[in-house]
Amino acid sequence: MNYHWNWRIFFEASPDGHGTYLDTLINGLGFTLVTALSAWIMALVIGSIIGVMRTTPNKWAVRFGNAYVELFRNIPLLVQMFLWFFVLPEFLPKSMGTAMKQMTPPWASLVPAVLCLGFFTAARVAEQVRAGIQALPRGQNMAGTALGLTVPQTYRYVLLPMAFRIILPPLTSEFMNIIKNSSVALTIGLVELTAAARSIQEFSFQVFEAFTAATIVYICINVIVVLGMRFLERRVQIPGFVGPSVNTGAH
Amino acid sequence: MLGNFDFNVIERSWGYLFREGMTFTLTLTALAMTGGIFFGTLLAMMRLSSIKPLAWIAGVYVNLMRSIPLVLVIFWFYFLVPYIGAYLIGSSQPIKVGAFYSSVITFTLFEAAYYCEIMRAGIQSVSRGQVSAGYALGLDYWQVMAKVILPQAFRNMIPILLTQTIVLFQDTSLVYVLSITDFLGAASKVAQRDGRLVEMYIFAALVYFVICFGGSLLVKQLQKKVAIVR
Numbered sequence: 293m294n295y296h297w298n299w300r301i302f303f304e305a306s307p308d309g310h311g312t313y314l315d316t317l318i319n320g321l322g323f324t325l326v327t328a329l330s331a332w333i334m335a336l337v338i339g340s341i342i343g344v345m346r347t348t349p350n351k352w353a354v355r356f357g358n359a360y361v362e363l364f365r366n367i368p369l370l371v372q373m374f375l376w377f378f379v380l381p382e383f384l385p386k387s388m389g390t391a392m393k394q395m396t397p398p399w400a401s402l403v404p405a406v407l408c409l410g411f412f413t414a415a416r417v418a419e420q421v422r423a424g425i426q427a428l429p430r431g432q433n434m435a436g437t438a439l440g441l442t443v444p445q446t447y448r449y450v451l452l453p454m455a456f457r458i459i460l461p462p463l464t465s466e467f468m469n470i471i472k473n474s475s476v477a478l479t480i481g482l483v484e485l486t487a488a489a490r491s492i493q494e495f496s497f498q499v500f501e502a503f504t505a506a507t508i509v510y511i512c513i514n515v516i517v518v519l520g521m522r523f524l525e526r527r528v529q530i531p532g533f534v535g536p537s538v539n540t541g542a543h
Numbered sequence: 544m545l546g547n548f549d550f551n552v553i554e555r556s557w558g559y560l561f562r563e564g565m566t567f568t569l570t571l572t573a574l575a576m577t578g579g580i581f582f583g584t585l586l587a588m589m590r591l592s593s594i595k596p597l598a599w600i601a602g603v604y605v606n607l608m609r610s611i612p613l614v615l616v617i618f619w620f621y622f623l624v625p626y627i628g629a630y631l632i633g634s635s636q637p638i639k640v641g642a643f644y645s646s647v648i649t650f651t652l653f654e655a656a657y658y659c660e661i662m663r664a665g666i667q668s669v670s671r672g673q674v675s676a677g678y679a680l681g682l683d684y685w686q687v688m689a690k691v692i693l694p695q696a697f698r699n700m701i702p703i704l705l706t707q708t709i710v711l712f713q714d715t716s717l718v719y720v721l722s723i724t725d726f727l728g729a730a731s732k733v734a735q736r737d738g739r740l741v742e743m744y745i746f747a748a749l750v751y752f753v754i755c756f757g758g759s760l761l762v763k764q765l766q767k768k769v770a771i772v773r
Contacts, residue, residue: 295626362756362759363752365755365759366709366713366751366752366755366756366759367713367748367751367752367755368713368714368716368717368727368751369713370716370717370719370727371716371727371744371747371748371751372748374731374740374744374747375744375745375748378740378741378744379740379741379744379745382740382741468610472610472611472612472613473612474612475612475613475614475615476612476614476717478614478720479719479720486612486614486615486618489615489618490618493618493622499622500622500623503615503618503619503622506611506615507607507611507615507619510610510611510612510615511607511610511611514610
């Protein structure tokens with residue numbers, strides 16, 4: 293073991309000409325957070341819609357929702373990333389496809405990465421939302437109908453406010469997953485946290501310092517998210533209701 | 544577009560894709576699953592152990608693995624394993640570890656953390672009374688575990704363990720970051736060589752989908768079969 297440790301490496305100038313290696317890392321963290329947050333908003337919106345569709349009485353809506361979830365859950369995230377990055381521009385109308393390929397550096401990989409993570413995580417969110425709605429006592433739906441609410445009103449005022457509260461813990465872990473999964477975007481050239489650590493390693497040869505720093509940052513994000521969500525959970529919890537447990541397999 | 548879709552490229556590279564690529568993917572999945580479940584079970588036993596330091600170490604390990612992305616873990620082990628190997632055999636130079644062994648070690652140790660959480664739930668799903676009954680019959684800890692608790696824990700958890708294995712199968716595609724020729728790596732190499740990105744990536748997606756969807760249907764079937772009626 294003769295590894296040469298040099299923790300001061302982070303304060304040395306990085307070869308990309310934008311400050312020190314520490315700045316490289318901070319930039320990477322920024323891209324990780326931007327990608328994960330935008331994709332998370334997308335995933336929540338699409339996931340809620342698909343999840344609700346799967347609980348409606350409409351047969352075709354249920355089929356569509358199931359097909360969506362199965363499609364996005366059974367293809368590896370990395371393959372989906374390539375499909376959005378390499379394959380989608382070929383299927384768009386020519387001018388749009390060219391525009392997508394010619395976007396300037398961060399956008400060219402940021403946009404496909406957000407789309408990919410958004411649609412991928414939406415399938416997992418949909419599974420949680422469906423389970424949350426189905427975990428509610430059937431009487432709630434009936435009571436809504438008996439009160440003269442329409443189906444959309446029942447969802448809006450009765451089912452969804454309950455369902456979202458009880459699925460908060462699994463949604464927390466999905467949010468953690470989306471932050472971790474954003475590292476897959478390094479394969480299409482997005483310089484997020486893991487890619488930043490990798491580039492520090494490539495330029496400075498200080499492998500373990502770079503990876504240790506990235507690991508510590510990921511752990512900090514994890515702790516902050518868990519503490520924040522625990523606070524939120526306490527605020528909105530409904531006594532007596534335990535969330536459903538669906539097993540979607542963790543990445 | 545679909546008009547100039549070249550199906551021939553798939554036919555030409557069939558042997559390379561499946562004999563080399565898919566064989567690697569399946570071998571890696573099988574080894575990592577076996578090792579992962581083995582170490583995961585040990586970790587779960589540690590986490591539930593009454594010996595506090597053991598429980599603490601296992602807890603730290605599992606939480607660490609679960610809070611960093613797999614891609615970072617792959618990089619970590621790729622660079623770390625040669626140094627650990629050198630330390631173990633007392634060599635002054637980092638030893639050479641092939642990409643294959645490096646990825647087997649990575650996936651085994653990474654998935655062990657996830658299998659651990661499944662097995663922990665499995666062990667906890669067996670009532671405490673059975674442990675006491677085992678001790679009362681004069682069995683020691685290992686006998687109680689091996690003869691009473693673990694068989695039931697496995698049976699309860701088989702569907703979830705298999706679902707996690709399907710996820711593991713999908714995640715092995717991430718060895719792409721080390722330029723290893725797994726199934727996706729092979730598809731990607733052919734795609735780059737022949738300039739046929741669209742065909743190869745759609746084909747790869749299709750193959751993964753068929754395998755994983757088929758697998759998840761089988762798991763559902765199995766779930767009905769092994770469910771213990773209480």
